[in-house]
Amino acid sequence: MNTAVELLREHGVQVTAQRLAIMRVVAEQPHITAGELGDVVRSQLGSISRQAIYDSLGVLVDKKLIRRIQPAGSVGRYESRVGDNHHHLICRVCRMMFDVDCAVGEVPCLTADDTHGFEVNEAEVTYWGRCPTCRADDPPDDVGRRRSAVFPHEQATIHNDSRSMT
Amino acid sequence: MNTAVELLREHGVQVTAQRLAIMRVVAEQPHITAGELGDVVRSQLGSISRQAIYDSLGVLVDKKLIRRIQPAGSVGRYESRVGDNHHHLICRVCRMMFDVDCAVGEVPCLTADDTHGFEVNEAEVTYWGRCPTCRADDPPDDVGRRRSAVFPHEQATIHNDSRSMT
């Protein structure tokens, strides 16, 4: 049942309580940040160093067991949906974030007209807009920012919605 | 001739030497960071505060006179190509970055299958791959990272190429 252990073994990395906890939490809370992840894992294991968080996330990303994303204006976020080439839909106002399936499925799902000789292996798509709640709250149109600050105090955290994780 | 002045006036913001310099430098060096921008502007005007850089960039972005982008693992970068809905092509190895035209042109150039009730006004596409130089340098395949660090010392800076700015 505990396929996480097998996954780690298969990828030739040691199985540790920290890594298992990180994998579990990332699966439960998609789009979590390293900092938030530390808090959650710490509450479960008692303690974990910040460096262990970053190290573990690093190897898990390396082994493609989790994926790191970083939408403009956000810190790095982690998710366990890998290999399905899904994309992200983000509200400019409240930063709520949804997963959206890729219509194509394969990677890369798009090709540029002129690839400048690149070997392109991923087309990452981020849809920006305004969520239903923020559309209702605010007068229509002008989905821009109100403040001068590039990203006003990181607008709390980017909420994530697991409805899209089914 | 100095259309930058007019642009600022039209958008109802004060015309200052700092803003003009920032607009000029961003136009000359697409994908520049706030820090690099500060250095260049400082060498031209003698001095400018970091806060003035961020304030001005904020206002200019607000007014849509420049655009802020932030590829995963990079700090914020600024470009003067606005309104043409172009996308970006980035080398995972050396971080070289190109502009690529959007095949569709209109905004948003893509629509998600399920928009969760969002009012979507932009589809931002980032193509990730390996540039010609790095393909030649390195053995083929495995375009991944070698280190555990998420982004090894920001791999110098993201180079930009103005060939695509014509």
Add this chain to the structure above:
DNA sequence: AGCTGATAATTGACAGAGTCCAGAATCTGT
């Protein structure tokens, strides 16, 4: 089970991007 070398976690210091704040300077319309 107990060793042992390799791997991983901890600790503390550090760097850089971006923000906040209060006071001084500058711009713009009248």
Add this chain to the structure above:
DNA sequence: ACAGATTCTGGACTCTGTCAATTATCAGCT
């Protein structure tokens, strides 16, 4: 030229992420 609004300055601060040295833990072997 004046006054009010806007902008700039300088310094302190937060937060994410990294580096390096030390200690602890894992996993294969006898």
